[in-house]
Amino acid sequence: MGSSTDSSIISLDLSIGSLQSSINHTHRHRHENSELSLSHGRRTKKEEGAVQGTLQAEPEMAEEMRRVVEENRRLAGMLAAICERHRALRAQVIEMMSSSPSSFMASAMKKRKFEAAVSQVDVVNGRKENGWRCSPAKPATEEVRPRVSKVYIRADGLLMKDGYHWRKYGQKVIRDNPYPRAYFRCSFAPVCPVKKKVQRCTENQSVLVVTYEGEHNHVQPSPAELDLNGAS
DNA sequence: CGAGTTTGACCTGCGC
DNA sequence: GCGCAGGTCAAACTCG
Numbered sequence: 001m002g003s004s005t006d007s008s009i010i011s012l013d014l015s016i017g018s019l020q021s022s023i024n025h026t027h028r029h030r031h032e033n034s035e036l037s038l039s040h041g042r043r044t045k046k047e048e049g050a051v052q053g054t055l056q057a058e059p060e061m062a063e064e065m066r067r068v069v070e071e072n073r074r075l076a077g078m079l080a081a082i083c084e085r086h087r088a089l090r091a092q093v094i095e096m097m098s099s100s101p102s103s104f105m106a107s108a109m110k111k112r113k114f115e116a117a118v119s120q121v122d123v124v125n126g127r128k129e130n131g132w133r134c135s136p137a138k139p140a141t142e143e144v145r146p147r148v149s150k151v152y153i154r155a156d157g158l159l160m161k162d163g164y165h166w167r168k169y170g171q172k173v174i175r176d177n178p179y180p181r182a183y184f185r186c187s188f189a190p191v192c193p194v195k196k197k198v199q200r201c202t203e204n205q206s207v208l209v210v211t212y213e214g215e216h217n218h219v220q221p222s223p224a225e226l227d228l229n230g231a232s
Numbered sequence: 233c234g235a236g237t238t239t240g241a242c243c244t245g246c247g248c
Numbered sequence: 249g250c251g252c253a254g255g256t257c258a259a260a261c262t263c264g
Contacts, residue, residue: 171239187236
């Protein structure tokens with residue numbers, strides 16, 4: 001699993017957090033406001049009407065709050081499961097690399113076998129339930145193969161920040177797709193073998209299909225470092 | 233001037 | 249063997 005996926009997870013997590021905090025904040029703020037109004041004791045008719053309106057809207061707001069909290073809980077559960085799987089796979093890869101690094105790298109370099117590698121959807125940005133096509137997960141084979149993961153991202157351009165610095169090395173018009181496919185290599189190449197392919201979804205051009213091949217063998221560059229290099 | 237991007241040519245695998 | 253399609257290379261170009 002690419003750490004880029006992690007960044008997606010992180011952004012997801014952050015957005016959940018910000019959503020939650022904004023809800024909490026809104027709620028708290030409203031609560032404080034009503035307390036403030038009440039503490040004043042005497043209200044004008046206009047204020048009275050405003051308070052009535054707020055009280056009437058309260059059940060709807062509370063219902064929405066419950067829905068959001070429930071969704072947040074569900075997403076947190078999914079996130080935990082993904083993180084758990086990521087940890088397990090990472091441990092597995094590290095173990096394999098440390099036990100027989102040469103054979104690991106040799107098999108990693110077998111390009112065609114690489115193509116047939118386990119295809120797995122890591123993060124689909126919530127699109128999975130909405131009917132976006134994903135590569136079916138193939139059963140794990142005995143041979144260790146570099147990971148191939150497909151990520152669907154909503155983006156305006158072909159550029160997206162995933163925490164790593166990429167260098168474009170090719171672009172190709174692919175059959176049955178009016179949008180060209182862009183080929184990127186990790187800027188740490190040849191040390192880092194990771195590649196990614198970025199292509200617009202034929203069904204929805206605002207969605208990018210990003211295919212990561214391999215796993216980064218270096219730490220994720222710091223945001224400052226990425227800004228310095230002009231991250232893609 | 234160096235790093236990154238563009239793009240046409242070339243390579244390779246696969247199906248017929 | 250041939251043609252097609254996907255992937256990669258590398259020279260030319262662009263940009264800061």
